[in-house]
Amino acid sequence: MTVRAALFDLDGTLVDSLGDITDAVNHMLASFGRPSLAAPSVRQLVGKGARDLVRRALGTGSQDDITRALDLFVAYNSNHIADKSALYPGAWEALHQLAESGIRMAVISNKNEALCRLVMEALGIVRQFEIICGGDTFSEMKPSPLPLLRVVERLGVAPHEAVMIGDSINDVQAGQRAGVTTIGCAWGYGGEKELTGADHRAVSFRGVTAILLKGSA
Numbered sequence: 001m002t003v004r005a006a007l008f009d010l011d012g013t014l015v016d017s018l019g020d021i022t023d024a025v026n027h028m029l030a031s032f033g034r035p036s037l038a039a040p041s042v043r044q045l046v047g048k049g050a051r052d053l054v055r056r057a058l059g060t061g062s063q064d065d066i067t068r069a070l071d072l073f074v075a076y077n078s079n080h081i082a083d084k085s086a087l088y089p090g091a092w093e094a095l096h097q098l099a100e101s102g103i104r105m106a107v108i109s110n111k112n113e114a115l116c117r118l119v120m121e122a123l124g125i126v127r128q129f130e131i132i133c134g135g136d137t138f139s140e141m142k143p144s145p146l147p148l149l150r151v152v153e154r155l156g157v158a159p160h161e162a163v164m165i166g167d168s169i170n171d172v173q174a175g176q177r178a179g180v181t182t183i184g185c186a187w188g189y190g191g192e193k194e195l196t197g198a199d200h201r202a203v204s205f206r207g208v209t210a211i212l213l214k215g216s217a
């Protein structure tokens with residue numbers, strides 16, 4: 001089939017944001033008098049949006065605590081959105097190559113939409129995407145298929161003409177449920193086990209473009 005749209009996950013796929021996310025989590029934990037977490041531990045908590053992240057980082061806490069933790073996390077992360085974050089190697093080139101090939105592009109993240117836009121602006125990739133949506137853009141987030149279905153509808157593309165590129169089980173499951181082909185990215189936060197259900201597996205952005213441009217995804 002011909003690929004008409006590439007739907008990209010953000011954290012762990014296009015952007016290595018773990019350093020800044022870890023700092024924001026530790027700022028929040030310090031405000032609660034809790035010990036800080038190392039990046040590999042925070043990495044396990046990333047995937048289902050900021051509220052889930054701070055709830056799991058706190059471990060215990062009331063709904064009010066979680067709301068306060070979320071506010072602290074988002075405020076800190078907004079002010080330090082790309083102190084340490086960077087595009088993964090080859091991402092920039094791949095986005096340009098895909099745009100030149102006429103493939104429509106969207107970001108579908110579980111990160112807050114405002115934070116997505118901030119980090120993408122800081123890293124100079126906002127303009128590459130027709131649609132940018134986050135975990136709070138629609139009523140449901142990945143692994144629900146809803147964000148993917150809404151995005152392909154807005155792009156005027158059928159689900160089977162789109163490919164979801166992501167590093168976690170949330171991306172793979174959302175793609176499967178939406179009838180969208182999936183590419184699992186081995187360099188991200190999800191780990192091999194989360195990607196076993198993906199239709200394709202890529203170890204670099206070169207691999208991603210090869211699959212997309214071959215037209216046989």
Ligand SMILES: O=C(O)COP(=O)(O)O
Nearest residue numbers: 010011047048049109110
């Ligand atoms: O921030 C998160 O929880 C996950 O974000 P992602 O969907 O871009 O990987």
